[in-house]
Amino acid sequence: MADKQKKIFDISLFKRLLNYIKPYRLIFIVSLICVIGLAVFGATRPYVLKEAIDIQIALKKYDGFLFYIVLMLGLLFLEVICQLLFIYYASWLGQSVVKDIRVKLFKHMLKFKMTYYDNSSVGVLITRAVTDMERIADIFGQGLFMIFSDILKMAVVAGVMLYINAKLSLIVFVTLPVIVFATKIFQRYMKRAFEDVRTEVSNLNSFVQERVTGMKILQLFTREKTEYKNFTKINERHKKGWLKTVWYNSIFFPIAEFLSSVTLATIILVGGYNIVAEGSITTIGQLVSFTMFIPMLFRPLNQIANKFNTLQMGMVAADRVFKVLDTESQINDDGKLEADNFKGDISLKNVRFSYIQDEEVLKSVSLDINSGDTIAIVGATGAGKSTIINLLNRFYDIDSGEITIDGTNIKDFSLNSLRNQIAVVLQDVFLFADTILNNITLNNPDISETDVVEAAKAIGIHDFISSLPNGYHYNVKERGVMLSSGQRQLISFLRAYMTNPSILILDEATSSVDSYSEQLMQDATDKITQGRTSIIIAHRLATIQQADKIIVMDAGQIVEIGTHQSLLEKEDGYYRNLYEVQFLNAEAV
Incomplete structure (x- = not known):
């Protein structure tokens, strides 16, 4: 159990979740195509800008400048269309998968023995069927596809950067391992934090549900102050759980942003010096395109960490939901006879x-x-x-x-x-x-x-x-x-x-x-x-x-x-x- 908790990402759990996508293969494929389009169109725009600067502006030739403007607008339009379709279909896919899991969960719960309900908290079960389901939907709408999109965009951007100027690219790539290492540490701590958050959310839901249901008893026996104190303690633990995630975010993202800014400044310094120096192969267009490429390379890396948070929360929620689905607490319904108008002996x-x-x-x-x-x-x-x-x-x-x-x-x-x-x-x-x-x-x-x-x-x-x-x-x-x-x-x-x-x-x-x-x-x-x-x-x-x-x-x-x-x-x-x-x-x- 301890080894499982240390895992940053549970592959077997993820594969089980992906099985629910099978009825929606077409939507899944459309979402992937949009993701690829976002990466390609996004990475192509800075390259087109480089060509426009080096071929047209630097040489003061404007006869083909309109073509580059139209091409840039076209790429931007295609990127917007892909973004629109991606957001809609990824969210649609997430909600469809969650609908299927929720129906299966509720059907499974309907057949539980009374013993299960005797020993289970109603508030926790409500959390599994409602709140945790929304976290699972976020895996597709804000986690899985977003991470794939960011990784693909980074790969395409890195390839284009190497093609344009290998020397400047190597300067950028030196910083990447540091951010990747920091991201890995960040993910490990965030997973633990999110497990604590989900536990406290369940405790809070259970406490509130029971007290609201039994409010008459609390008031009859004047237990309002006592229960208020108990609620304050549980709510405080819930707040501390969330603040832990906020603390990790507040450490990671400023570091990532600082490294991105230092890299950008270094590129401008080195690239600007090379442009001034005689015989340099660096061009103004390359330097301008790199100032666009660096945010496109570093920002997705930061976003991957953020989206991985969403994915982790969804995976924790999925693990809890699947535990209920895996619970064997059902009355065996193996009877073949249909009871009809008993005599009553x-x-x-x-x-x-x-x-x-x-x-x-x-x-x-x-x-x-x-x-x-x-x-x-x-x-x-x-x-x-x-x-x-x-x-x-x-x-x-x-x-x-x-x-x-x-x-x-x-x-x-x-x-x-x-x-x-x-x-x-x-x-x-x-x-x-x-x-x-x-x-x-x-x-x-x-x-x-x-x-x-x-x-x-x-x-x-x-x-x-x-x-x-x-x-x-x-x-x-x-x-x-x-x-x-x-x-x-x-x-x-x-x-x-x-x-x-x-x-x-x-x-x-x-x-x-x-x-x-x-x-x-x-x-x-x-x-x-x-x-x-x-x-x-x-x-x-x-x-x-x-x-x-x-x-x-x-x-x-x-x-x-x-x-x-x-x-x-x-x-x-x-x-x-x-x-x-x-x-x-x-x-x-």
Whole structure:
């Protein structure tokens, strides 16, 4: 790892990036042609000027002077056209490549296990998908082609200079190794600096994203001053990272400019002396052309260092993005069967599972659920209730054992078809910054507004939605902040209902609703659970008394199974103790 960090330029990473250019070969070729044109036309202008001075002006012949003027204008025009096409197509190529990588990255992230998101910062992932992508685009728009253009221009200029006057050229070339050496040192330090900058950008994005999302908690617990201090520290590290790059630039570019100026002065001194001296082969035209050639030779060298900074930032960003793309954290979707209208027989056989290795959450759990039954799972927090739901949807894969639906292992079904048959209403409802209608349909073209309205009427929440401004087209804003917890829960319930699932899961679905919303939810639950397998996870035991079967869990194991009445009849039973504690507390209130 240390050796890789010391590399100034990662060739293998660059080759991988170039693979994304293949669909745009024609644009790539056009950009290269423009680059070559810039080098040739740019280097030809000083030579034409030399010829005009030596052949026309020095000899006081003006009959062909117009030709040189037209030729100079023509070369300048062609150079401008090449510059225009180069800037446009290089940037177009960069954005096209980034579009493809971003789509691939997002598609890859959509298939990650929940474990990956459990252990990853949202802010860092956003940085990878947005900010880092723009840095990759700069590789093509401002880095790769610019560097190639500068190198080619330097090579052409150096060749023309040698052709015109080898003696003066050698004076110029003596300085070049010093600048090349300084550039190499500069690049090495800049790469390290840019790695630090990208790390601090990710930290800053992650910190801000989490604090903005949790702003209510910060204000409730008056943590504004503390978080302000923390932000100041992170922002200071971010500033220091950037200042390091500024410091390296402030050292390198003045040195390069000083060497360029000294070289130019030497050429003027030596060339001017040779012109004055009798028998010198140096001409005024050569001297004038060299004063144009020197900036064209040295400035690209300085620009290469600057563009290499851009290239380095892009390469660092590409390395980070490719690490996400190379992450193997996906649920295997090898199932060949398409799940379609489950009967709803569910079976768990000796299921073991752990989020963290060697820390089992489920310990050899076995459970049978008959089709059409409504079962409830109860237990203390951390007992493993929600884990069963996560495993049934294959958000995680079990460590051992087997889960079947209608006698078929759930791994034999394709993921999409499996999850299409299971609807889940979660305790923590997530709504997008969109209309109620789009949050219900999730932009599914097969679900019309009429279907949604009819469904809302069927479960009794149409009046609530109609009372909002714009009704079903009311924008609930980010995370549904314009609605109460109970209203968000009702929208989530309707969203699940619209999928017409074979299996319905309510995970603490009534834990955060008021009594009125809870009654609406209960009425809707009675309707939607009819004729389909339903699993209800609840702390509030009053909501599950009519369940066909109640599963009682503790510390990752099933400790009791039965109906509400049969479980109450058990002396010192776990469920009976839970029930008595809840109702004694309710009576006390």
